[in-house]
Amino acid sequence: MLTSIEIKNYKSAQDLKLNLGRVNVFIGENGSGKSNILEAIGLASAASAYKLDNEFLSSRGIRVTSADLMKSCFEANQSSDPITLTVFFDRLKNDEWTKYILTNDLKAYSKWECEIESNTLEIDSDDPISEFNSYFKELLSFQKKRDTLKIHGSIDDKGLEKEIKQSRNVMQNYLVKLRKSQEKNNFANNYVIYSPENSALRNFYKEGQIEPLGINGEGLLKLLKVLHETDPEVFSIIEEKLKLFGWFESIKVPTSLSNDDDKIEIKDRHINKVFDQRSANEGFLFVLFYTALFVSTDTPSIFAIDNIDASLNPKLCTKIIKDISELAKRFDKQVLLTTHNPAILDGLDLNDREQKLFVVNRSKVGATRCKEISIENKPKSASDEPLKMSEAFLRGYLGGLPKSF
Numbered sequence: 001m002l003t004s005i006e007i008k009n010y011k012s013a014q015d016l017k018l019n020l021g022r023v024n025v026f027i028g029e030n031g032s033g034k035s036n037i038l039e040a041i042g043l044a045s046a047a048s049a050y051k052l053d054n055e056f057l058s059s060r061g062i063r064v065t066s067a068d069l070m071k072s073c074f075e076a077n078q079s080s081d082p083i084t085l086t087v088f089f090d091r092l093k094n095d096e097w098t099k100y101i102l103t104n105d106l107k108a109y110s111k112w113e114c115e116i117e118s119n120t121l122e123i124d125s126d127d128p129i130s131e132f133n134s135y136f137k138e139l140l141s142f143q144k145k146r147d148t149l150k151i152h153g154s155i156d157d158k159g160l161e162k163e164i165k166q167s168r169n170v171m172q173n174y175l176v177k178l179r180k181s182q183e184k185n186n187f188a189n190n191y192v193i194y195s196p197e198n199s200a201l202r203n204f205y206k207e208g209q210i211e212p213l214g215i216n217g218e219g220l221l222k223l224l225k226v227l228h229e230t231d232p233e234v235f236s237i238i239e240e241k242l243k244l245f246g247w248f249e250s251i252k253v254p255t256s257l258s259n260d261d262d263k264i265e266i267k268d269r270h271i272n273k274v275f276d277q278r279s280a281n282e283g284f285l286f287v288l289f290y291t292a293l294f295v296s297t298d299t300p301s302i303f304a305i306d307n308i309d310a311s312l313n314p315k316l317c318t319k320i321i322k323d324i325s326e327l328a329k330r331f332d333k334q335v336l337l338t339t340h341n342p343a344i345l346d347g348l349d350l351n352d353r354e355q356k357l358f359v360v361n362r363s364k365v366g367a368t369r370c371k372e373i374s375i376e377n378k379p380k381s382a383s384d385e386p387l388k389m390s391e392a393f394l395r396g397y398l399g400g401l402p403k404s405f
Contacts, residue, residue: 001334002041002302006086010043011036014072014367021356023325024336025308025344026370027393028360028400033368034338037360038193038304039063041336044085045191045302047100052112059209061193061306067104067112074365079106190300194293195307201285202278204262212298217289221262223296224253224288234295241291241323244316245284282311287320294327294335302334309341321347325355345389350375357389359400373398 002020007013012033026034039062046052046060054064064070068079083102098118104110192210196217200206204221208214212223227235242248249269254262263276266284277285290308293299308324309317321337321344328335337344348355350373357373373389379397381387392398 002087002089004088005041005044006084007037007040008084009072009081010040010083010085011070011072012362012366012368013037013040014074016368016370018358018370019356019372020334020336022328022334022354023321023348024356024358025321025348026336026338026358026360027340027342027345027398029402030340032360032362032400034360035063035193035306036368037370038306038336038338040085041087041304042191042193043083043102044087044100047085047102047114047116048098050114052102052114055209059215060191061195061215061304067106067110070104072367074367191302191304192300193304193306195305196286196289196310198282198285198311201282201289202280204277212296213289213293217285220289220292221253221264223292223298224264225255226298227292227296228253229255237295237327238288238291242284242288244287244319244323245281248284251288283313283316286311287316290320290324291327294324294333295331297331299333301332304336304338306338307340308337309339309344312341314341314343317341317343318347322349325349325352329354342390342393345393348389350378359398361400371399 001022004017004019007016007018009015013036016037018037026037028034042060042062043052043057046057046062049056057064071079071081071083073079084099085102086097086099088097096119098116101115101117103113103115192213192215194213194215194217200208200214200216200218201220206214206218208216208218211219212226213219224235224238227238239251242251247268247270249267251267252265252274254264263278265274265276266280267274290305293303308320312320317339324335324337325348327333345357348357350357358370359373360368360370363369378389379387379392387395387397389398393400
């Protein structure tokens with residue numbers, strides 16, 4: 001899990017550090033830089049995969065523009081400074097980091113170049129599993145030799161015990177490196193900024209550039225088919241979450257994985273006929289997409305959703321954040337969410353350290369700033385009574401509201 005990120009010189013994020021949780025919500029006025037934060041993480045992910053071409057960045061939900069506008073422009077000479085993104089993965093302490101330094105000479109058709117600095121343990125082997133197996137066999141060999149010596153009553157060989165201890169330490173360190181390498185690979189290959197669109201969710205024939213789900217929701221039908229076929233228990237979770245809609249009775253997906261059958265059947269408990277996704281409520285399709293995204297093992301482990309509140313009733317917004325937090329923990333996902341709907345905030349449990357709220361605004365010079373709202377600094381009413389977070393936001397206690405009118 002990504003525990004923190006430092007962003008320097010990327011669009012409006014001139015110098016920013018964030019300590020992240022499992023579920024992270026960003027709220028603030030239009031243009032404050034919420035999406036820029038999501039993109040900066042996406043840019044670091046692309047850099048770690050050595051894929052900084054425009055096609056790859058766009059397919060991951062990053063708004064690509066000319067190189068000079070990808071950098072902060074608050075000072076005259078700032079366009080020559082690199083974009084610097086530092087990510088931390090250690091759950092317990094932020095003492096291991098990887099820094100991505102991105103440069104571009106700003107000439108026509110120039111490509112981004114990246115220099116990587118890191119103090120994390122790296123695996124140099126092309127076949128880490130075979131290398132681990134060799135360490136394991138070596139340890140077994142030492143232990144077998146020790147057992148033989150014990151049988152013959154000559155186990156006072158301290159040198160052999162030392163060899164066994166060293167071999168065990170090597171294996172433990174290698175396991176740590178494997179775990180960290182896997183975390184980085186997941187981050188590099190998977191991070192996507194989703195922004196589902198009504199048209200993509202209604203017309204299943206559209207295909208995205210990435211699988212299983214495109215940034216606008218493409219590929220949802222195929223993912224539902226796969227889940228229904230391979231993991232009925234997980235599919236039943238989707239059905240259960242859709243009962244948030246009082247009219248919903250059941251959903252049926254085609255059994256064939258072919259593209260010929262491109263409809264799902266939805267049953268309204270108040271009427272006798274079924275209908276497909278083209279007639280479904282827009283909010284229903286968004287919740288269907290979000291739930292499938294969180295429960296599938298094929299979707300990214302770290303991702304973002306821009307405007308999570310789109311098309312959702314305010315009370316449903318509150319409930320969907322509670323459900324997302326539960327599913328994220330259950331299926332080991334980490335998510336960053338932007339919103340403009342204060343009702344989203346009421347779904348957060350700030351007593352849970354894995355749920356975080358950030359209020360985003362701009363400084364006097366225009367740079368993006370983030371303030372974390374924790375349980376300790378959560379506003380209270382004048383009578384010292386707890387306030388709903390939505391009410392505190394609308395009253396201006398949290399910040400993040402326009403000041404120009």
